[in-house]
Amino acid sequence: MSIPAGLKYTKEHEWVRIEGDIATFGVSDHAQEALGDIVFVELPEIGRKVDAAEAYAVVESVKAVSDIYAPVAGEIIEVNETLEGEPEKVNTEPYGAGWIAKVKISGHSDELMSDDEYTTFLEE
């Protein structure tokens, strides 16, 4: 189970990489494994404003559908269009080519966990 340092995590198993006022969102290795083979990612529209913990994307596997929640509030400025043709990138590279969206941050969340905290959270 990979949990890279330097990223923040949520209890819903999303990760966020914060660089200045830009945040990149994705789902954790644990999440992709629990979801199984991902077949479709419904990406948000560019320009949409999302609150922290608001569902901004939907990930589908063959037998399940999951809402994906925003770790922090912001405006969607970029989405990973690669996923339209290759949703399996979420399975193979959840922290890399499987990223989902980038936002311009408009607020921070106290709920985020460090990699160590997330590791502990998963063990519980």
Add this chain to the structure above:
Amino acid sequence: MRFLPHTDSDRTTMLESMGMDAMSDLFTDIPSEFHIKEGSLNLPDALSEAAIVRKFTQASEQNRHAGNTRCFLGGGTYHHFVPAVVDYIISRGEFLTAYTPYQPEISQGTLQTLFEFQTMIARLTGMDVSNASMYEAATATAEAALMARRITRKSKVVMAGSVNPRYRSVTQNYLSRLEGEYIEVPMGNKQDGFGTDLSKVIAAIDEATACVMVQYPDFYGSVYDLAELRVACDAAKCLMVIVFSDATAFALIRSPGECGADIAVGSGQSLGIPMGFGGPHLGLFTCKQKYVRQMPGRVCGMTSDADGKRGFVLTLSTREQHIRREKATSNICSNQGLMCTAAATYMTLMGDEGLKAVAQRSAAGLHKLISSLPASVSAAQGAHFHETVLSFSSQATRDLFLQEARKRDIFAGIPLEQLNDAVEHKHLLVTTTEMIEAADIQDYIAALEVAV
């Protein structure tokens, strides 16, 4: 009882193996106050097979039907020719008595047939994709409105008044418990109003509009150019939904895809399915590829098996209720599978040329009928496929004609007010298919000449 294999001794053996004495031991979990006495229901006693055949035969003989009359009725249900092979194929137990193909390894017959059906429907309608069918056209129309609302995230639905009144009332009813506006655009009821006035429809579109729904050919059989509407839909970023009632039309005239539809839905009853007093028929649902994940209903997709051989499965099931629950694309969890098999068989037998001949002869029949009308009866203006509205000088004249026609075993048309109570009681919706011969039209005109 001939459908129950157990003998009484089988039943006793089975009960004894479970330590039970009587059938009633199996029902002790139902409170005794709800038990009813065996045989106490107020129903007739069992009929033998011969008695059932006699009863149904007698009932059927009380009906007039397209087999012993000349049927000029349409309005969404059509008397087309059904080749014997179609009924043979759908009578085969392996198609007839199978369930939904949830175990694909032993359902490849149903699944490949569905894939062929989807392909042929997409080609006939000129659309990118088709689902594996809906109940029938009216509910398919309602589902198309719901789909357009999901795609556009807007809620207003604009419905042309020239769409089949039954499709309209079901759609209106489906939308009535949800937020959002539903507008029907009246087309007027002057004689020339039996058609689609696109300028009125376009005037009803605004920024909040999710989709515009038009029937093509419309309820009155009128065929018209949709280019203007496509432009208006693009400008308002709303979807253009084309509804149709006889899919064979598109072997002859411009298809919904060629007209630029985003979603096209309608009836496939004409594709090898008898009229059956209203059902079971076949609802068709097609759309552009980019909307496929918002399409309701079952779909069959191509894949491969563990040995790499081509095979088929039901797919995109995450759209369905058992996974998405209240967010599902529809509450429908079945299709008209056997009717898809009928339509696939029919289209295969017909091919392009046969389908075109069906449509051509249906239209030629109407053209011949209209050209032979006496002067006091008029038909609606403009291009018509295989149905139109005939207008009489008065209700009395029309009704006299209907009587004269009945004397000749002709069902001459549907009094329009039965379906659309806004119109004067002097119009008839008349339809011809390839089942109407030149001699039938002569008789029709002869009855007219007596009446008017």
Add this chain to the structure above:
Amino acid sequence: MSVDDTLNTYSAVGGIQHEEPLLFEHAHEAAEAISLPGVQGDISAELKAFSRKKSANIPGLSEPETVRHFVRMSQWNHGIETGFYPLGSCTMKYNPRVNEQVVRLSGLANIHPDQPVDSVQGVLALLHELQTWLCEIAGFSDVTLQPAAGAHGELVGLMMIRSCLDARGQQHRKKVLVPDSAHGTNPASAALCGMHCVELKSGADGRIDLEELKKHLDDDVAALMMTNPNTAGAFESDIKEICQLVHDAGGLVYGDGANLNALVGVARPGDMGIDCLHINVHKTFSTPHGGGGPGAGPVVVNDTLAPYLPVPRIVKAGDLYRIETHDEQSCGTILGSIGQVGVLLRAHAYIAAFGANYLHKIAQDAVLNANYVLHRLKDAYHVPFEGLCKHECLLTDEYQNKHGVKTLDVAKQLIDLGFHPMTIYFPLIVHGAMLIEPTETESKTTLDSFCDAMLEIAAQCEAGDTQVLHDAPVKPIRRRLDETQAARKPRLVW
């Protein structure tokens, strides 16, 4: 074929099956078109202006090729006529052939729905009689035959409940209680009626927990939707109290009649306090499933909901039958026709064949068969809820899991042994569900063969001989199919 296969007593798949290409791969020019009747004249000049530009490219095979193609397709299917089909919750019973014969009579099959009413009295009489029979069998006062399927009936039931509550000035009631064992269509139907579902956790016995129910009964409750017997195959013995509690709270009770086969002729849902119930005639009254439809889902209602039935309705006035199309109180129009008439007529013929004197035998033999299967399998497979079952029994893969074998493997091995699998992974309230519904039209010999096969699979697990289970099926024309590939890059047309 291995030696074992020749010795076993049950039927196996794998008769002669031919590979068959898609229609579109039959590589030759279109055959001569079928000869047609009709007017061979010109179409109007106006219509010509709208001619289709590009050919639709529908293949067009000759009649012999068409027949062979679709007969081969049929041979890749398993149907009730082929073999045992114990699909829980689906009631796959024998479909009498006489029903197929009578609905094809021209005077029933070739009627236009808008013919004058005096020309359709025969079919209206049959449908009207079916209406009275369904009310009598289920214990209700009125019915609509219109709904095209069970899920459609469910939607119509909720629409009527909505209309009734609105008429009572109770517009605010929008909460629909649904047990967690319910069919998945419930929440989707509620959403279409502007209502929302709240899930009730089942009790330890898989039934509705009265205390849990009471917690949710407040002024917002519109309805409880329940299936009885429930989807675990158990009868909700507290049914009377459940209905009373919901009614006292101002709500109505919707019954999902998917499982009516357990009660027909033995007990009536209407007597128990349920306000309306859809009847899947393709289950209880044996209309063929056709590979996914058509079905029909008439909804029976008590006096409370009768005013809100959809239109059109078939009514009898003196000696004549009429079709009523307008009613102010009605919940509206829900289908473009009077119903799936051909399906309804088959149901009529089925009920007629049993009549008052045999109808109860349907439920009796169905419940006997399910309990017999449960009894024979209960040591080899985990039974999550003890006690009598009704027309279907629920097992899980708990014992087999220890050997790395899952419900899916059991199901696929059954295919190689010649049986259609049971319903798997439903209901969701147990892990690895196997829901077995034998129906009343199976003989003891068939049930024993099936149980022997299930026991053999359990024994293979115990013996550690599990690879064959993971590899199954190997006998049908195709092996396990890749659903991930199909969903990732949907290919829906050729």
